[in-house]
Amino acid sequence: MKFGRTLSVLGITLFFGASLLAGHIPQSGQQPAPDNTKMNQGDANKDATTADQQKMNPADRNTTKQIRKSIMQDKSLSTYAHNIKIITQDGKVTLKGPVRSDDDKANLEAKAVAVAGAGNVSNQLEIAPKQ
Numbered sequence: 001m002k003f004g005r006t007l008s009v010l011g012i013t014l015f016f017g018a019s020l021l022a023g024h025i026p027q028s029g030q031q032p033a034p035d036n037t038k039m040n041q042g043d044a045n046k047d048a049t050t051a052d053q054q055k056m057n058p059a060d061r062n063t064t065k066q067i068r069k070s071i072m073q074d075k076s077l078s079t080y081a082h083n084i085k086i087i088t089q090d091g092k093v094t095l096k097g098p099v100r101s102d103d104d105k106a107n108l109e110a111k112a113v114a115v116a117g118a119g120n121v122s123n124q125l126e127i128a129p130k131q
Contacts, residue, residue, distance in 0.1 A: 098128035
């Protein structure tokens with residue numbers, strides 16, 4: 001009786017362990033994990049505009065907040081578009097990061113211009129290659 005119970009527990013344990021291992025075996029056709037490392041290398045340049053340069057004054061923070069809110073409310077934008085960097089310095093807005101299409105790029109710029117005003121937006125968005 002004890003031997004049968006031990007065998008059953010051993011069998012269940014082996015089955016469960018094998019199923020866990022099977023879940024970690026890469027299957028063909030899976031997409032690689034997103035990696036923006038190459039995109040972010042440009043931020044290492046001395047003259048690059050980066051998020052840590054944004055001033056903490058209320059006007060710039062409010063501008064960034066309004067643009068981000070407008071972007072997040074637009075469900076037609078890609079996930080990439082929802083995750084762009086918005087950097088505001090003295091009322092001037094810089095948009096950076098990858099987007100999926102020219103439509104996303106134009107739509108994001110229009111949202112920033114609506115908040116910051118014409119001539120106050122630098123669109124440095126790039127179209128991400130299809131993977």
